[in-house]
Amino acid sequence: MKARRKFLAVTLVFSIFSFSGIAFAATNPFSSVPKDHWAYPAVEKLVHEGLIDGYGDEDFRGEKAITRYEMAELVAKAMSNEEKADAEDKAALEKLANEFSDELKNLGVRLTNVENNMSSFKWYGDARFRYQKNYNNDIRDDSKYGNSKRIQQRVRLGFYGTPAENVSVIGRVKMENTTNQDTGWGEYHNAQGQHNSAYLDLLGLNWNHDNLNVAAGRIAVSLGQGVIWWDNPVDGIYATYDLGKAQISAGWGDLTAENWRDYSMNAFLANISVPVNDRTTATLAYLKTSNSDNTVNLNRDDYGNGTWKAPFMLKQYAYGFKTQLSDKLNLLAEGVTNRAAGLPDNAQKNGWWSRLTWGNQQWNKANTYNVYLEYLKFGNWAIDSTGWGHILNISGGDGLGNDGQKGWGVGVSYMLAANTNLEINYYKLKPYDSGRAGFDSYKPSYNASLSFSF
The missing domain is CATH 2.40.160.10 (Porin)
Known part of the structure; x- marks a missing residue:
């Protein structure tokens, strides 16, 4: 009985993390993305283009390192506004999706559907x-x-x-x-x-x-x-x-x-x-x-x-x-x-x-x-x-x-x-x-x- 309660508790913890946009990946998802990583200017440009709802330029400047999950959340927001993207933005989104594919999957982003949508004419x-x-x-x-x-x-x-x-x-x-x-x-x-x-x-x-x-x-x-x-x-x-x-x-x-x-x-x-x-x-x-x-x-x-x-x-x-x-x-x-x-x-x-x-x-x-x-x-x-x-x-x-x-x-x-x-x-x-x-x-x-x- 105790083992069962322990199993349910662990399952609940993982469910909460998953629901809040936090999950565990093969590589440490909570490790920081280095501040000189190419993803920072790429995401900042998407913010400026208005593809990431709820963010302004002042909200994302790369002033401090953020985790891979935090970066993946920004990429997921941009993907949801893919129809607003021009050709250059779409190429950046594709590259970002590949870089943070594990984190996006654990966040519940269905990459197959997103990629199919991005690949359409x-x-x-x-x-x-x-x-x-x-x-x-x-x-x-x-x-x-x-x-x-x-x-x-x-x-x-x-x-x-x-x-x-x-x-x-x-x-x-x-x-x-x-x-x-x-x-x-x-x-x-x-x-x-x-x-x-x-x-x-x-x-x-x-x-x-x-x-x-x-x-x-x-x-x-x-x-x-x-x-x-x-x-x-x-x-x-x-x-x-x-x-x-x-x-x-x-x-x-x-x-x-x-x-x-x-x-x-x-x-x-x-x-x-x-x-x-x-x-x-x-x-x-x-x-x-x-x-x-x-x-x-x-x-x-x-x-x-x-x-x-x-x-x-x-x-x-x-x-x-x-x-x-x-x-x-x-x-x-x-x-x-x-x-x-x-x-x-x-x-x-x-x-x-x-x-x-x-x-x-x-x-x-x-x-x-x-x-x-x-x-x-x-x-x-x-x-x-x-x-x-x-x-x-x-x-x-x-x-x-x-x-x-x-x-x-x-x-x-x-x-x-x-x-x-x-x-x-x-x-x-x-x-x-x-x-x-x-x-x-x-x-x-x-x-x-x-x-x-x-």
């Missing part, structure tokens, strides 16, 4: 309306023609699927319409622009195995903090390996998928991301265009320098960091230099950008916001201000090789409703060297955009 999309003035940031303050302006509407429709284990495919079509466009050079064309222009924006295959991810096709690539290249399509191949304490990436591809569709410009790309501590990540990025496969180099007009054709050469190194100064205060900065052979002797090759952000915007939560202040200073050859593959709201110059830019910008991003965002920003900029450029400043740049996802 999914549609996703986003849309944007925006109004811009001095949209190319190339109209001088003393221009007699006024400022440039335009209205744009854009919609992107994509799909995601997992045809086999460790294999996923993503595709997206982009459609954009431009109306009421004034170039700012004495021409006003109500019908000018890309009317209902549509093209294949993404179509890539991803393969994951252990800590290695390989993507091929028309894929989105991001380097460093973004001043070289950020979330824009590349036709090529890109591999990422997670070392635990660092993440390294490298690839090769054609950069003209987005902005130079009539030409070709192959490049080698590489990136290193290192978590310095719980709140800070340092990055080193590299991009080098190929001279032999660069028809942009042979066809780009450069009227500003009095020539019909001009070189388009990039060999960029970018070094940056992003740090969370407090629960609501974030700082990022990145410096860049272009060391391509054959640049003019007086080329302004260096530049840098910084952004200070206050707020706790969550994409799936209404009335959350970010307010940001930026300072930038880019020489005329530092970044690609013509093709504009970088992260900035402004071009960073009046065309590669012309006058560069420096100055301040301020913006606010506000969630009007879940998945519905209003962003307004303003920039007042000058040429990198006013004496050499022959003018003192550019006209102000304004951007107002309404974006939503579905």
